[in-house]
Amino acid sequence: MNRIAPLFARLRPRTRAFSRSLATIALAVTALPSLAQDATPTIGDSNLKSWAAIEEAAKGQTVYWNAWGGDNRTNEYLAWVADELEARHDIELVHVKLSDTGTAVSRVIAEKAAGNLDEGAIDLIWINGENFAAMKDNDLLFGPFAEALPNYALTRPQSNPEVRVDFTVPTGGFEAPWGKAQLTFYYDSARLETPPGDMAELLDWAEDNPGRFTYPLVPDFTGSTFLKQALIELTNDTAPLYKPVEKSDFAAVTAPLWDYLDALHPHLWRDGRHFPASGPEMKRLMGDGELSMAFTFIPSEPAAAVADFQLPPTTRSYVLDGGTLGNVHFVAIPFNASHKAGALVTANFLLSPQAQTHKQDPAVWGDRTVLDLDALDEEARAAFIDDRDNPAALPAEALSKTLPEPHPSWMERLEEAWLERYGSQ
Amino acid sequence: MVFFSPTIRALPWVAIALLSLPVAGGLAGVLAPALGWLPALGGHELTLEHWQTLAATPGLADMVRLSLTTGLASALISLAIVMLFIGAFAETRALALVRRLLSPLLAVPHAAAAIGIAFLLTPSGLASRLISPWPSGLDTPPDYLFPGDPWGLGLILGLVIKEVPFLLLMSLAALPQCQAQSRLRLARSLGYAPLTAFAKAVLPGLYPLIRLPVYAVIAFASANVEVAMILGPTTPPPLAVAVVRWINDPDLTMRFVASAAALLQLGVTLAALGLWWLGERLVARLTQAALTDGRRHSGDRLWAGAGGLTTLLAVALLGGSLVGLVLWSLAAWWPFPATLPSPLSLHAWRGAMPGLKEPLAQTAVIGLAATGLSLVLAIGALEAEHLRGRGMAAWAELVLYLPLVVPPVAFLFGLVQLQVQAGLAPGAMAVILAHSLFVLPYVFLSLSESYRRIDPRWAQVAAGLGHSPASRFMRVRLPLLTVPILTAAAVGFAVSVGQYLPTLLMSAGRLTTLTTEAVSLASGGDRRLAAVYALMQLLLPALAFALALTLPRLLMHRRSGVLNP
Numbered sequence: 008m009n010r011i012a013p014l015f016a017r018l019r020p021r022t023r024a025f026s027r028s029l030a031t032i033a034l035a036v037t038a039l040p041s042l043a044q045d046a047t048p049t050i051g052d053s054n055l056k057s058w059a060a061i062e063e064a065a066k067g068q069t070v071y072w073n074a075w076g077g078d079n080r081t082n083e084y085l086a087w088v089a090d091e092l093e094a095r096h097d098i099e100l101v102h103v104k105l106s107d108t109g110t111a112v113s114r115v116i117a118e119k120a121a122g123n124l125d126e127g128a129i130d131l132i133w134i135n136g137e138n139f140a141a142m143k144d145n146d147l148l149f150g151p152f153a154e155a156l157p158n159y160a161l162t163r164p165q166s167n168p169e170v171r172v173d174f175t176v177p178t179g180g181f182e183a184p185w186g187k188a189q190l191t192f193y194y195d196s197a198r199l200e201t202p203p204g205d206m207a208e209l210l211d212w213a214e215d216n217p218g219r220f221t222y223p224l225v226p227d228f229t230g231s232t233f234l235k236q237a238l239i240e241l242t243n244d245t246a247p248l249y250k251p252v253e254k255s256d257f258a259a260v261t262a263p264l265w266d267y268l269d270a271l272h273p274h275l276w277r278d279g280r281h282f283p284a285s286g287p288e289m290k291r292l293m294g295d296g297e298l299s300m301a302f303t304f305i306p307s308e309p310a311a312a313v314a315d316f317q318l319p320p321t322t323r324s325y326v327l328d329g330g331t332l333g334n335v336h337f338v339a340i341p342f343n344a345s346h347k348a349g350a351l352v353t354a355n356f357l358l359s360p361q362a363q364t365h366k367q368d369p370a371v372w373g374d375r376t377v378l379d380l381d382a383l384d385e386e387a388r389a390a391f392i393d394d395r396d397n398p399a400a401l402p403a404e405a406l407s408k409t410l411p412e413p414h415p416s417w418m419e420r421l422e423e424a425w426l427e428r429y430g431s432q
Numbered sequence: 433m434v435f436f437s438p439t440i441r442a443l444p445w446v447a448i449a450l451l452s453l454p455v456a457g458g459l460a461g462v463l464a465p466a467l468g469w470l471p472a473l474g475g476h477e478l479t480l481e482h483w484q485t486l487a488a489t490p491g492l493a494d495m496v497r498l499s500l501t502t503g504l505a506s507a508l509i510s511l512a513i514v515m516l517f518i519g520a521f522a523e524t525r526a527l528a529l530v531r532r533l534l535s536p537l538l539a540v541p542h543a544a545a546a547i548g549i550a551f552l553l554t555p556s557g558l559a560s561r562l563i564s565p566w567p568s569g570l571d572t573p574p575d576y577l578f579p580g581d582p583w584g585l586g587l588i589l590g591l592v593i594k595e596v597p598f599l600l601l602m603s604l605a606a607l608p609q610c611q612a613q614s615r616l617r618l619a620r621s622l623g624y625a626p627l628t629a630f631a632k633a634v635l636p637g638l639y640p641l642i643r644l645p646v647y648a649v650i651a652f653a654s655a656n657v658e659v660a661m662i663l664g665p666t667t668p669p670p671l672a673v674a675v676v677r678w679i680n681d682p683d684l685t686m687r688f689v690a691s692a693a694a695l696l697q698l699g700v701t702l703a704a705l706g707l708w709w710l711g712e713r714l715v716a717r718l719t720q721a722a723l724t725d726g727r728r729h730s731g732d733r734l735w736a737g738a739g740g741l742t743t744l745l746a747v748a749l750l751g752g753s754l755v756g757l758v759l760w761s762l763a764a765w766w767p768f769p770a771t772l773p774s775p776l777s778l779h780a781w782r783g784a785m786p787g788l789k790e791p792l793a794q795t796a797v798i799g800l801a802a803t804g805l806s807l808v809l810a811i812g813a814l815e816a817e818h819l820r821g822r823g824m825a826a827w828a829e830l831v832l833y834l835p836l837v838v839p840p841v842a843f844l845f846g847l848v849q850l851q852v853q854a855g856l857a858p859g860a861m862a863v864i865l866a867h868s869l870f871v872l873p874y875v876f877l878s879l880s881e882s883y884r885r886i887d888p889r890w891a892q893v894a895a896g897l898g899h900s901p902a903s904r905f906m907r908v909r910l911p912l913l914t915v916p917i918l919t920a921a922a923v924g925f926a927v928s929v930g931q932y933l934p935t936l937l938m939s940a941g942r943l944t945t946l947t948t949e950a951v952s953l954a955s956g957g958d959r960r961l962a963a964v965y966a967l968m969q970l971l972l973p974a975l976a977f978a979l980a981l982t983l984p985r986l987l988m989h990r991r992s993g994v995l996n997p
Contacts, residue, residue: 073941076949077956079783103941104948106955109680114848114940116687120472121852128858128940137682145473145684198572218575224666226681281580281666287957294959295556296768297573316765316779317958419683431491431668432582 055155061348062096068349069099072338073111074133076104077287080311084372087365092356098349103129108138115147115341127343130350134182134339135228136174140415142339143181149340151180152351158358159183163379169335170377174415175249182337183354186366186374189326189333189406190232193309193399194300195293197321202300204328206240206267213274219299221276221283221292225430226422229286229304234421235413236332238264248413252420261421265428272429280432294318307373310400324401330408335377360387367391369400436902440819443812444828447872450809452831454847454869455838459698461846465691473684482688486696489689491668496700498670502584503654503704506591511646513592513746514599516739518607519630520732522616530743531604537597537750538923539973541930543951544966546590546662548753550579551760551959553586556768558756564769573768579663587664589749591653596746602645603638605881610637625732627739632723643712645877647705648836654704655697655839658932658951671697675841691845698842705837754970760963780960787949788968795945795972798860798935799928802867803921806875809868810920813876814883815905818891823884832876835869840933848937858940866934867927875924882916914988918980926973946972 055061070092076082082102089100105111111132118127134142142148153159162170162184170184171177194202198219203209213220223230239245241263247255272279276298283289289301290308294317303309312318338357340350356362360383363376380388393403464470468479486492521527551557556573564570579586607613612634619629655672664670669677675697678690760766761780763773813832817823824832847866856862886909894904910917932947941948950965 071940071942075955076952077954079953079956079958079961082787101942104944104952105941106952107680109682110936110941112682112684113679113687113845114937116470116472116684117848117852120470120849123852128942135682141682141684226677277575277577277580280582281577284661284666285955285957287955289957291957291959292556294767295554295573297556297575315958316763316777316960319767320765427490429667431494 055152055351058155058157061351064348065346065352066097068346069101070130070346070349070353071101071103071128072131072133072350072353073103073105073108073129074131075106075108076102077106078305078308079315080372081374084366084374087371088353088357088362091362092353095356096352098352100353108132108134112138112142112147115142115343116145118343119147124343126345127341128345129341130344130346131353132339132341133185134337136176136334136412136415137228137418139173139178139182139337139339140176142341143176143179147342148181149342149344149347150182152340152354153178153180153183155180156183156351156355156358158355161358161360161378161382163382167377167379169411173337174334174412174418176415178337182339183358184335184377185338185357186336187333187377188304188336188374189306189409190236190302190304190331191306191309191324191326191401192300192302192331193293193318193322193324195296195319195321196323197319198299202323202325206237206327210267210271210274213271216299217274218276218278220274220301221279221289221298222302223285223289224282225425227285229289229302230282231418231422232304232332233302234264234425235418236327236410237267238417238421239332239410239413240327240329241267248417249411251414252416257420257424261424264421265424268429279429290317293322305374306401306406307369310369310397311373313399318399320399322399324399324405326401326405326408330410332412333406333409334412360390364390367393369393369397373400375406436900436905437819440812440815440905443809444816444824447809447813448828448831450865451834451869451872454850454866455834455843457850458843458846459695459838461849462691462694462842463846465688466695468688470688470691473687475688482692485689486692489674495668495671495674496696498584498665498668499654499672499697499700500704500707502587502591502660502664502670503650503701504707505584506588506595506653507646507650507708509588510592510595510599510649513596513739513742514603515630515635516627516735517600517743518603519627519635520736520739522607522612522626522630522634526740527604530600530747533747534597534601537747538601539926539970539977540594540750540754541926541947541966541969541973542594542656543658543662543930543932543947543954544757544969545594545750545753546659547954547959547962547966548757549590549593549749550586550662551756552749552753553579553589558752558759558771561769561771571769580665582665582667584664584670587660587670590659590663591656593746593749594659595649595653596743597750599642599645599649600743602642602877605878606638606641607634609881609885610634610641612638623728625729627732627736628728628730631730636723641881644833647708648833648873648877650704650708651701651837651839654701655841657841671700672839672841679841679845694839694842694845697839701837701839701842757963757966760959761967763960780958780964784961784964788946791944791946791949792968792972794860794943795929795947798863798867798943798945799925799972799976801860801864802871802928803875803924805864805868806872806924807917807921809872810876810879811883811917814880815909817884818888818909819901833873836873836877840870844933844937847934851938858938858942860939860943862938863935863943866938867931870931870934871924871927874927875920878920878923879913879916883913886912911988911991914984915980918983922973922976922980925976929969929973 074085085102092098092100111129114128164171173182192202203212222233225231225234238261239248242260247260283292286303290303290312292298293301309318309322309324313320313322338354340347344350360378363378366372366374367376376391380391465475466482468475468477468482552559555576560573615633616629619633624632657672657676660670660673664673671693675690675693678686678693759773762776764775764777764779766773851862890908890912891904894908930947932951935943935945935948946965946969950962950969953965954962
């Protein structure tokens with residue numbers, strides 16, 4: 008044990024506070040452009056600066072992309088991407104369908120533990136802020152690579168800083184932006200005429216209509232997002248939420264949230280004694296008529312679900328009056344990916360105007376683009392404009408009311424505190 | 433064929449290695465992180481800190497209690513139903529009918545059955561739609577907490593419904609071995625009522641023969657994840673569900689706690705088995721006097737009625753949940769309280785069709801390979817017994833059942849570590865080996881009784897006619913065993929088809945089987961698509977069972993004596 012220990016001395020100890028403060032330092036370091044340049048990773052003989060060499064190296068590679076496989080429309084979009092990559096770049100893209108991204112993280116950890124440093128089974132991961140922060144903290148990611156992708160410039164990061172920040176954590180180029188999501192509420196207009204516009208109205212409405220609303224079991228991603236949304240609305244001062252949680256008085260900041268939930272829970276579905284496992288399960292409860300309103304992180308989901316017979320035809324979408332949480336989702340490459348060149352070419356293709364237009368098409372997936380339309384030529388820009396009318400879909404202007412995500416440390420603490428209060432009843 | 437005997441003698445050792453190494457290695461793979469050792473995540477000193485974190489987890493006591501109670505209660509109830517039913521209906525046509533119904537029911541994967549049952553009984557489910565809006569007066573679903581109730585009753589129900597067919601099949605296979613027929617006839621001729629005769633004359637001989645399957649049921653029920661996720665409570669969930677949740681937690685420090693919890697789960701399962709064992713002793717002592725008190729009746733009618741009714745209920749619930757799945761796969765928009773979907777639509781089937789081909793092929797290939805490997809090893813182990821002329825050592829037989837008793841959540845995640853360390857590339861080979869871990873014990877379980885019961889005189893006669901051991905095996909013993917071997921193969925194939933975590937983990941998700949597709953689609957909440965996949969999941973094993981039933985009749989129409997020995 009003593010012989011091995013020094014080898015891992017550069018790895019961080021497990022205590023959370025320490026790893027968080029180290030993360031802050033790491034962020035400060037990657038924010039320096041000159042250092043980031045020096046850290047340009049290499050793949051075989053070529054480094055990221057010669058894109059042509061990377062495209063050449065990617066030819067014939069098989070890229071294993073680990074991505075959540077619970078949505079048929081997303082799966083079909085990924086199948087389209089695979090066809091395009093085959094035709095354009097001679098890359099075979101395999102969608103590894105996950106029910107939980109944690110499975111992919113587990114494998115990378117196991118590979119690292121076993122000393123597998125360049126033959127990893129995963130080439131690309133669709134990732135969210137929490138998993139990203141954890142993987143980056145533990146040196147499980149390859150990069151920085153994002154800014155070296157030719158299409159990255161189309162996102163105009165100078166004027167759209169959200170493509171460089173994941174849950175307030177700077178990405179440092181260790182993940183490439185892919186799409187945009189925003190917390191979207193939806194309701195059955197046959198059962199509910201005017202939906203509540205903020206958290207206070209929601210409580211009043213729930214008191215009058217017991218058992219018709221719920222949220223997914225924390226720490227499910229969608230459930231935790233509801234906590235953050237409520238906290239932002241209920242707390243007097245949101246400034247502390249955008250700094251690490253240990254810098255503020257957690258109990259004082261979150262007190263209004265717990266008061267609110269204590270008041271709300273008795274009026275929830277199953278009296279707040281049971282919660283749906285996930286956002287999709289909550290959607291199914293809407294389809295079963297057990298709930299009158301629900302919410303999702305994918306703005307196009309309600310309209311798509313109506314078309315798929317999963318939600319009532321009378322479904323309508325909206326965002327709360329004060330706006331709702333929104334974020335960018337990303338793709339990342341594990342540090343030991345076997346086919347890094349192929350993964351880079353894939354990430355670059357995902358950012359191309361063709362791939363982004365197709366993705367934003369409500370008939371395909373409806374996931375919003377991360378490209379800055381001003382960076383595109385006339386023709387490419389026009390392809391993004393959709394003038395079709397869908398009553399179940401969210402009006403485009405609604406998505407401008409986006410609230411930024413709090414620091415990820417808040418999510419962790421909120422989840423812990425929630426489980427302590429309500430996890431065992 | 434000079435290699436025949438040495439090869440056969442080596443096979444039990446191969447089987448033991450195949451089963452014990454992964455389980456032991458997998459357990460070691462969680463033991464180290466549980467004690468703080470996982471350098472890849474910066475854990476490089478031994479500590480009990482993670483056990484303390486685990487102990488401080490809110491609701492841990494409830495999680496453990498739920499695992500214990502649901503595990504023991506579901507095993508007890510299933511066993512009671514099966515024993516009452518066999519006791520009441522031994523040697524009747526009802527038993528033969530249920531026996532025929534059983535095989536397809538055994539093929540229903542746990543998760544598919546759980547989805548079906550959840551839909552049947554949930555407040556917006558089929559049962560509640562049948563009585564709404566008339567006579568219940570409801571046009572929105574009622575708000576009661578079942579399944580998912582805090583006592584785990586819904587979970588127990590789901591487990592019982594899946595375990596009854598399994599225990600029934602195992603018991604029916606064991607009946608001839610304990611001379612049930614002659615014991616029963618003797619007791620009946622002495623004036624004992626049917627059920628009393630069964631309880632006093634057959635049960636004491638039958639139970640030891642089905643003890644292992646019962647233990648497997650307890651171990652499965654106390655540690656299962658899929659059924660508990662669908663039918664179990666959530667605040668808090670049973671321990672195994674919490675373990676999986678922690679393993680997948682984005683906060684990587686939770687991996688250490690999850691490892692500690694996985695070992696705790698092993699302890700809980702062992703405790704459940706220990707409690708059951710104590711219960712066995714207690715029951716044996718308490719009923720000793722009753723066995724010989726000479727009473728000919730003991731509420732026979734009532735108990736027989738209960739046995740018949742509960743079995744009927746179990747079969748009806750399972751059947752009803754299958755009907756629900758079929759309806760959902762054909763549903764367009766199907767709101768509460770409509771009893772039937774209208775109009776019917778092939779939308780979900782059409783959407784799923786193009787994606788079905790590959791998983792269907794993968795599932796079949798992996799299932800056939802794992803079943804084939806397991807059959808070779810199981811038959812080898814049993815034939816080696818025959819060659820040696822004595823049974824397998826107790827410890828060796830225990831090893832064969834190891835993967836059924838050690839909870840998968842306790843060793844599967846460690847197994848990934850082992851796989852990477854051994855340099856076994858993620859893919860079909862690794863998946864087939866991992867499936868064999870679970871297929872082999874079931875194949876052995878279904879085959880061993882029949883194998884050991886073959887009259888040794890057949891082989892002796894063949895030897896007298898100058899046949900070598902190899903020839904005796906190929907030309908006499910194997911043909912005699914056609915029916916049980918095919919049944920064991922069908923059981924093994926069904927087990928392989930239902931595997932989710934081993935497939936996902938050992939292939940790094942690269943192989944898509946019907947089950948991996950079904951589970952990832954179920955996470956998306958579209959019940960129509962999930963129903964399509966659940967039905968496809970059921971189709972393959974059902975085909976296997978149908979083949980197991982019909983093939984012998986086609987192949988051996990000139991040796992029909994073998995079919996009904």
